[in-house]
């Protein structure tokens with residue numbers, strides 16, 4: 001039977017065979033939406049193959065974390081959503097006979113390879129836009145199922161309680177792979193592409209996914225209608241985006257039943273297709289009449305990924321809301337909660353995850369208020385603030401990005417944020433804008449070089465990057481970063 005990504009088929013089969021030779025497996029995964037879904041896919045595939053395993057999560061797979069893994073009794077370690085970039089260190093432990101690594105990852109590999117290494121980048125597939133860690137894990141899960149025909153349940157699709165039942169071919173796990181890809185921003189152009197698309201097709205065939213053109217706004221399942229529109233700031237529709245009263249007026253003019261019988265606001269997911277059409281057309285008309293560029297208006301519509309086995313009106317039904325929920329659990333180091341939700345724990349874990357997301361949103365808005373109130377320090381080419389312990393280091397970067405454009409905080413230079421990490425380490429997060437990136441800004445280089453200059457370590461993407469530096473060296477860091485940004489934008 002052919003797997004979803006033919007290019008990876010042979011390697012996936014070899015990795016699957018190696019796993020089946022193990023008495024038991026240590027599953028190590030990254031803590032974020034993609035890593036949690038990767039682990040959930042791998043865990044279910046291992047369980048269905050009858051392989052005993054234990055799961056551990058790491059925020060960063062650094063030398064210490066790898067050494068701790070090597071110190072366990074496990075002879076076989078499955079790394080998901082990380083491992084490739086750390087192959088140099090992992091390889092040393094492999095050479096020493098500590099364990100055999102099996103890796104399902106999509107990040108840039110370090111300068112070394114290993115036999116059981118499943119990564120789209122090794123086969124000419126883009127790991128940033130075509131396959132995520134969860135996608136690589138899914139490819140492995142499908143290969144495992146092929147080796148172990150009939151170990152799992154019958155080929156059912158949907159159970160009575162709205163949960164998905166195990167399929168012998170593991171195709172039901174495609175839904176989680178899509179949540180992982182969406183969580184890794186691989187659908188940022190409006191829809192998933194390349195190898196991801198083939199996973200979507202398998203999910204649709206298995207009855208766990210539905211796709212369609214829909215409004216590309218966040219919160220279609222859970223946000224009250226007026227909030228859905230008010231918070232749609234990406235496209236920026238005058239009189240609606242960021243405008244509570246405006247959104248409400250806009251909806252009231254549509255002659256639509258806005259509230260449910262119980263008095264609650266209706267959600268987008270509860271509208272009939274006719275009602276959706278009414279709102280969508282009116283939104284487009286408003287955008288056109290207020291001069292929103294056509295390219296922006298196109299972004300109003302995208303492909304939606306609906307997890308058809310999940311109840312309507314819950315975060316779990318929408319891939320993007322699901323991944324946001326998982327990221328909230330990850331940011332507060334509750335991988336156990338996120339994994340529980342992925343594995344179908346719909347009472348305890350789901351309630352906890354929702355609470356974490358509510359707290360996260362409150363922390364963000366408090367953080368943004370704090371930065372806006374206290375202001376930033378402007379250097380020649382960047383602006384910065386130090387939150388100390390008043391904003392968690394795990395969210396200080398998001399806060400910095402969201403505060404840009406507020407009073408006193410420029411959008412014409414990047415923002416650098418510091419927050420305490422440990423007693424002697426400070427986390428640095430930097431955010432830019434796509435406009436600045438077009439002008440030459442590359443924050444990944446800025447963070448790498450400026451942190452090295454103060455004996456720290458950093459990296460990331462051009463528009464968003466981070467570093468860890470020794471406490472007390474912040475001023476030097478700012479000076480060096482300011483110079484580099486100045487060179488990039490000159």
Ligand SMILES: [Mn+2]
Pocket residue numbers: 034035081106132133134184
């Ligand atoms: Mn990933």
